[in-house]
Structures are given as structure tokens and as C-alpha cells.
Amino acid sequence: MQQNNSYAVATPLNVSIFLILSSILYLRLRPSEPPKLPQGPKPIVFQTFTPRTLLKYNGQDNNPVYLAVRGKVYDVTSGRNFYGPGGPYENFAGRDATRGLACQSFDEEMLTKDLDGPLDDCADLAHDQIDNLNGWIERFDEKYLVVGKLEPFRKTEFH
Incomplete structure (x- = not known):
């Protein structure tokens, strides 16, 4: 007489344990968002x-x-x-700072008054002021992003 020593693997308890372990494994390994x-x-x-369109970029109201x-x-x-706003160079924010930086002056009279007039060509700067300005330009070129160019206001003619 031959004895059958085979065990039933698919018992309800084994199936339950398998399902629980599979669920836990899925929850741990499932892809997250x-x-x-x-x-x-x-x-x-x-x-x-x-000069007029640059003026709004002065840092007020959280502007750049x-x-x-x-x-x-x-x-x-x-x-x-x-x-x-509140910084030592705040007069230059939103403005052409060329003359002020060259002259090492933060005074209002260094800024262009006529926003619709010609740009200050700074032709009257002394040699040491030009050297000083070139040093500032070198620092700005290394540290800050150039986002545009400044041109004088041009009136468009309508016929």
C-alpha cells in the first residue's frame, strides 16, 4: 500500500496569506505620482x-x-x-545708471530728467570716470543677465 504524502497548498489559509502578502507588496512597490x-x-x-518703459522695473510692487x-x-x-527699494543704489533702479556709476554718485541729478529726450552720451566724462564706468560694466557683465537694450524714445509719425 502506498501512502500519499502530498499536502494541499491551496488551502483557504494559504490563499489568504498569499493575498495579504501580495497586497502589501503591491502597496510598497506601486509607482508613486x-x-x-x-x-x-x-x-x-x-x-x-x-527710459520711460524701463522706469516700471524699479522693484516697486514686487516688480523685477x-x-x-x-x-x-x-x-x-x-x-x-x-x-x-531702500537699497543704497535705489535711484538707479529702472533708470539709466551710466553717469551716476561713472561719477560714483547716487544723486538725483545724475539721472536723465527728460524720459522722452535723447540718451546721455556721457561724452564729457573724464578718463578716470570712463575707467570707473568700465569697471562697473565688467562687474555687471559677469554677475547679471542682459535683458535688453536702451534706446531713446522715438515719436512715430502718422500721415
């Missing part, structure tokens, strides 16, 4: 500015801080503590 990256800043598009030097417009927002 992809991580959500924070939204980056809006892209900056190279623009042409006039731009300033112009020798026709290049720099985004100095990362230096908001210096160039933004």
Missing part, C-alpha cells in the same frame, strides 16, 4: 526699452529690478537689497 517641481520664474525675453548702463539693460533683481 511623479514629483511636482516648483514652477520656475517666467522666461525673460530680450527687449528694447526706452532693471537698470541700464551704456545701452545695456541688466536684470539686477538678485541684488534687490542694493538696487531695489
Whole structure:
């Protein structure tokens, strides 16, 4: 007589344990939602500015801080503590800072008064002032992004 020593694997208890272990394994290994990256800043598009259109980029109302030097417009927002509201260079925010930087002056009279007039060509600067200005330009070129160019306001003629 031959004995049958086979055991039933598919018992209700074994099936229950298998289902529980499978569920736990699935819950631990299932794909999770992809991580959500924070939204980056809006892209900056190279623009042409006039003294009047540049003026709104003075850091007020959480706007970016731009300033112009020798026709290049720099985004100095990362230096908001210096160039933004309350900073030592705040007069230059949203303005052409060429003459003020060359003369090492933060005074209002260094800024262009007529926003619709010609740009200051700084032709009367002394050699040491030009050297000083070139040093500033070199620092700005290394540290800040150029976001545009500054041109004088041009009246369009309508016929």
C-alpha cells in the first residue's frame, strides 16, 4: 500500500496569506505620482526699452529690478537689497545708471530728467570716470543677465 504524502497548498489559509502578502507588496512597490517641481520664474525675453518703459522695473510692487548702463539693460533683481527699494543704489533702479556709476554718485541729478529726450552720451566724462564706468560694466557683465537694450524714445509719425 502506498501512502500519499502530498499536502494541499491551496488551502483557504494559504490563499489568504498569499493575498495579504501580495497586497502589501503591491502597496510598497506601486509607482508613486511623479514629483511636482516648483514652477520656475517666467522666461525673460530680450527687449528694447526706452527710459520711460524701463522706469516700471524699479522693484516697486514686487516688480523685477532693471537698470541700464551704456545701452545695456541688466536684470539686477538678485541684488534687490542694493538696487531695489531702500537699497543704497535705489535711484538707479529702472533708470539709466551710466553717469551716476561713472561719477560714483547716487544723486538725483545724475539721472536723465527728460524720459522722452535723447540718451546721455556721457561724452564729457573724464578718463578716470570712463575707467570707473568700465569697471562697473565688467562687474555687471559677469554677475547679471542682459535683458535688453536702451534706446531713446522715438515719436512715430502718422500721415
